[in-house]
Amino acid sequence: MLVTLPAELIDQAIESALPGGTIYGRLCDDGDLAQVHGLSPDAGAAIGHWSRDGEQAPERGLWLVFAVTGDPQAYLLGSDDVHSLECRVIRAREDYLARARGILPDGALAGRCVTVIGLGSGGSLIATQLARCGVGHMRLVDFDRLEAHNIARHACPLADIGRYKTRALRDLLLAHSPLIRVETWEANVLEQPTALAQALSSADLVVAAVDGEAAKLAINRACWAAGIPTVYAAAYNRAFGGDVFCALPPDGACYNCLSSVIGELFAPPPTAASDFSAGYADPSRMADMVAQPGLAMDVGVIALLAARVALETLLRGHDGVPEPLPDAWLLFGNRAEWVFREPLDHHFVAVPRRDDCPVCNYAQSVQSRLGISPAEAVSRRDSILAEIDSEDAEA
Numbered sequence: 530m531l532v533t534l535p536a537e538l539i540d541q542a543i544e545s546a547l548p549g550g551t552i553y554g555r556l557c558d559d560g561d562l563a564q565v566h567g568l569s570p571d572a573g574a575a576i577g578h579w580s581r582d583g584e585q586a587p588e589r590g591l592w593l594v595f596a597v598t599g600d601p602q603a604y605l606l607g608s609d610d611v612h613s614l615e616c617r618v619i620r621a622r623e624d625y626l627a628r629a630r631g632i633l634p635d636g637a638l639a640g641r642c643v644t645v646i647g648l649g650s651g652g653s654l655i656a657t658q659l660a661r662c663g664v665g666h667m668r669l670v671d672f673d674r675l676e677a678h679n680i681a682r683h684a685c686p687l688a689d690i691g692r693y694k695t696r697a698l699r700d701l702l703l704a705h706s707p708l709i710r711v712e713t714w715e716a717n718v719l720e721q722p723t724a725l726a727q728a729l730s731s732a733d734l735v736v737a738a739v740d741g742e743a744a745k746l747a748i749n750r751a752c753w754a755a756g757i758p759t760v761y762a763a764a765y766n767r768a769f770g771g772d773v774f775c776a777l778p779p780d781g782a783c784y785n786c787l788s789s790v791i792g793e794l795f796a797p798p799p800t801a802a803s804d805f806s807a808g809y810a811d812p813s814r815m816a817d818m819v820a821q822p823g824l825a826m827d828v829g830v831i832a833l834l835a836a837r838v839a840l841e842t843l844l845r846g847h848d849g850v851p852e853p854l855p856d857a858w859l860l861f862g863n864r865a866e867w868v869f870r871e872p873l874d875h876h877f878v879a880v881p882r883r884d885d886c887p888v889c890n891y892a893q894s895v896q897s898r899l900g901i902s903p904a905e906a907v908s909r910r911d912s913i914l915a916e917i918d919s920e921d922a923e924a
């Protein structure tokens with residue numbers, strides 16, 4: 530039997546007012562492993578006893594001895610014999626990122642806050658990847674609950690069916706990373722702008738992995754105004770491919786520019802073999818391209834690429850780690866369709882800022898649309914943007 534225990538337990542036992550007591554945790558693999566989790570019942574089932582300096586040995590069972598000097602010793606006491614057991618001290622916080630040393634700057638992500646909006650198959654995977662890189666503060670936003678058909682592609686397991694995706698994913702992240710703090714909002718960003726504003730407040734990066742263009746455009750407007758870098762991830766019809774776009778206010782183009790020029794950059798596919806062609810030929814139908822079938826690995830590739838872009842964006846400014854990406858828009862094809870010449874083809878595309886974009890080119894756009902002064906454009910910003918929204922919706 531191997532015995533594991535968290536390093537924090539050693540200090541607790543040595544500083545305890547009691548000379549000994551019960552240890553709690555769980556026995557795994559038919560008694561091959563005893564995981565000691567704590568010295569109180571909220572840490573699991575009672576699995577043995579502990580004492581300080583080897584006094585007060587129990588009559589039988591697992592026995593853990595904490596000494597003021599040296600590592601803890603573990604023993605299995607039989608009816609008339611004693612076996613010494615291998616005992617391993619787990620230093621989860623110190624060792625969690627040991628395999629990332631030299632690749633990620635030490636501690637660079639511990640103080641960073643990332644908001645992930647949309648926790649489906651893509652968003653849940655992106656969030657877990659960022660947690661695994663050591664992001665210290667994660668905010669999760671989604672109004673949906675997990676259903677049986679989600680699980681094959683989602684980061685969370687069967688046991689979470691029926692739970693809010695936010696809370697199930699929070700528990701998964703906490704179970705995985707000893708370094709993370711997680712907040713959740715069970716909210717629809719289109720219907721609850723206050724929740725969106727709270728979730729964005731002071732965030733270092735936003736990941737928009739929501740279905741539907743309307744939600745992405747709302748996130749784009751809020752994040753651009755707040756100056757928050759935002760990574761947009763999408764899988765296409767049946768996940769034949771997908772894309773990742775990074776908006777970096779105040780420079781470059783925003784998501785509104787991308788969504789309005791997408792048809793100009795790439796001609797739609799020559800046949801209507803997929804619904805995707807109709808979606809991109811007619812931007813108003815893009816909102817229909819949601820909840821598509823697709824394999825977990827096909828969606829997963831896009832999500833991992835989005836996580837990679839998010840990581841690069843968070844670490845921008847740290848020397849060469851990781852390498853910056855060539856352009857803001859990355860398109861990846863799982864299959865040879867549309868602009869993808871062969872399976873696993875990809876393109877980086879520079880997206881120009883549109884002169885008439887009311888989000889990232891507000892002043893110029895509004896002045897040319899309405900013929901008003903820069904001062905008036907600034908003072909009436911909210912009402913002007915609302916007017917433009919309603920005009921665009923009618924058009």
Ligand SMILES: [Zn+2]
Nearest residue numbers: 783786886889
């Ligand atoms: Zn724009």
